[in-house]
Amino acid sequence: MAEKGECSKRGGRFELCLFRISDLFRIPDFGFRILTGCFTAALAIAAPARAHEARPAYLEIKETAPGQFSTLWRTPVLAGMRLPVALKLPDDVRDLKAPVVQELADSLVERRWIDAGPDGLAGRRIEFPGLQLTITDALVRVDMLDGRTSTTMVHPSQPWMEIAASQSGWAVAGTYVVQGIRHILFGADHLLFVLGLLLIVADRWMLLKTVTAFTAAHSITLAVATLGYADVPVVPLNAAIALSILFLGPEIVRVWRGETSFTIRHPWVVAFAFGLLHGFGFASALTSAGLPRAELPLALVSFNVGVELGQLGFIALVLGLERAFAVLEVRWPRWVQALPGYTVGALGAFWTVQRTAVLLGMVR
Numbered sequence: 001m002a003e004k005g006e007c008s009k010r011g012g013r014f015e016l017c018l019f020r021i022s023d024l025f026r027i028p029d030f031g032f033r034i035l036t037g038c039f040t041a042a043l044a045i046a047a048p049a050r051a052h053e054a055r056p057a058y059l060e061i062k063e064t065a066p067g068q069f070s071t072l073w074r075t076p077v078l079a080g081m082r083l084p085v086a087l088k089l090p091d092d093v094r095d096l097k098a099p100v101v102q103e104l105a106d107s108l109v110e111r112r113w114i115d116a117g118p119d120g121l122a123g124r125r126i127e128f129p130g131l132q133l134t135i136t137d138a139l140v141r142v143d144m145l146d147g148r149t150s151t152t153m154v155h156p157s158q159p160w161m162e163i164a165a166s167q168s169g170w171a172v173a174g175t176y177v178v179q180g181i182r183h184i185l186f187g188a189d190h191l192l193f194v195l196g197l198l199l200i201v202a203d204r205w206m207l208l209k210t211v212t213a214f215t216a217a218h219s220i221t222l223a224v225a226t227l228g229y230a231d232v233p234v235v236p237l238n239a240a241i242a243l244s245i246l247f248l249g250p251e252i253v254r255v256w257r258g259e260t261s262f263t264i265r266h267p268w269v270v271a272f273a274f275g276l277l278h279g280f281g282f283a284s285a286l287t288s289a290g291l292p293r294a295e296l297p298l299a300l301v302s303f304n305v306g307v308e309l310g311q312l313g314f315i316a317l318v319l320g321l322e323r324a325f326a327v328l329e330v331r332w333p334r335w336v337q338a339l340p341g342y343t344v345g346a347l348g349a350f351w352t353v354q355r356t357a358v359l360l361g362m363v364r
Contacts, residue, residue, distance in 0.1 A: 055285050056153070056179065057085050057128070057138040061163075063145040064113075067120045068096065073110045076136075082108055085134060088127040092117060106234045106284070121163045131159035135186050137179065141295070151175050151295070172295070173302040180306020183285045184314070189241050189351065190278055191314060196248030196344045198318055200255055201267050211315065213268040217275025218282055219304055225283035226300045232280045235359050241281055242351030244274040249345020256341065282307055 060072040075083045087110075096113040103109075116124070121142075128138050131154065138154040140161055151172045154161050184190055197214070201207045224230045247270075251263045263270045286299055 055183075056136055057083060057131075059087060059126070059138060059140045060143075061121070061141070062143045063120065066145065067118050068113070068115050069121065071112045071114060073112070074107050077104070077107050083134065083136065085128050085130040085136075085138065088129055089114065090116065090121070090124045090126070123162060123164075125160050125162050127160040128154055129159070132156045137182065139175075139179070153179055169298065173298055176299045176302035177306040177309070179285065180303040180308075181310040181313075182306075183282065183303075184307045184310035187281070189238075189245060190281065190311075192344055192347060193241075193245050193248065193274065193278065194311060194314060195318070195340065196245060196252060197267060197271055198315065199252045199341055199344070200248065200264060202255075206267065209268040210271045211311075213272040214275040214278075215308060215311070217272040218279030218307075221276045221279030222282045222304055222307075223300055225280050226286050226296060228287075230280075231287075234284060235355070237277070237280055237284070239352065239355035239359050240277055242348060242355050244277055244348075245344060246348030246352050247274075249341070249348055252341035252344060256338075 055076045057076065058072075058074040062070045064070050071087075071089075073087045075085055077083070093114050093116050096115055100111045101108065102111075126140070131138055134156055137156070138159075140150075140152045140154060142148075142150045142152075142163055150164060152161050152164075153175045194214070197210055198207070201210050221230070225232070248263075251261060254261055255264060282303075286296075286303055
């Protein structure tokens with residue numbers, strides 16, 4: 001007879017396990033193991049090795065004379081692959097001189113000098129063919145000769161924008177808040193790391209300390225990198241972030257076995273240490289865009305608020321589903337319980353090997 005909360009094997013088939021609410025409280029991470037199976041399965045299918053495909057493309061338009069503009073169009077490049085998004089200006093726009101293209105380590109930059117006619121670009125549509133096929137955005141900054149400015153985030157659902165009047169500071173901040181939320185929700189590796197922490201930490205007070213430490217750490221390096229005080233190359237950074245996820249895999253297994261370690265006893269320390277690393281990853285969404293320095297403080301604060309809102313929303317969803325499973329006394333096979341933890345370790349190992357190969361030039 002199998003003990004309560006364990007699976008028995010009869011006739012060559014595993015029976016489903018029935019956990020009562022009291023059992024769930026004795027195994028506080030059970031709900032996490034179940035509900036995160038859905039998340040990790042989706043991440044395993046949808047998450048590519050390019051963790052920061054969500055880095056936005058960036059277009060800067062400056063009016064240099066009535067009807068004349070300089071443009072800077074930057075598209076992210078990772079592992080030698082350019083984001084498949086193009087820039088399409090109005091048909092009657094003509095070049096004043098030949099465009100200049102510059103290849104950087106993490107992006108491709110194209111500078112143009114154009115004449116849009118006596119009416120300029122006001123009310124004109126600018127399109128981004130190919131954006132609808134990606135999961136990223138295009139950030140557009142416009143500076144007019146009369147001092148008007150605007151910052152717009154163009155999404156795949158509507159891959160075009162029209163030059164409009166200047167925006168208020170609140171409108172610009174809202175643009176970066178939304179970008180921060182989208183970056184964390186589409187950043188598969190960041191979510192998987194947070195998920196790993198949730199699988200390790202059972203005590204709610206310790207969870208609060210751990211999340212706070214992770215938040216404080218990545219806020220520090222996000223600010224340091226965005227303001228230009230430090231710079232980490234994207235390719236080795238991605239490999240290191242993958243390694244941080246791989247690190248959590250064995251720790252999750254130790255929790256299941258009832259063992260302990262420094263990470264299990266002090267998860268907030270590990271969260272802070274790796275949070276410093278992930279902060280540089282968050283910063284890539286802003287630094288790769290090449291924003292005007294005057295706009296960086298507002299962009300930094302607003303983007304970080306968006307990242308925190310997205311992260312807290314994800315954690316709240318996980319905790320809410322955990323509570324729902326406990327109340328409903330859900331039946332699950334034992335392999336489902338183990339799936340999230342092993343997926344964290346497996347994806348961490350896969351990304352580490354793949355991104356290390358890219359770092360060493362073995363894969364492009």
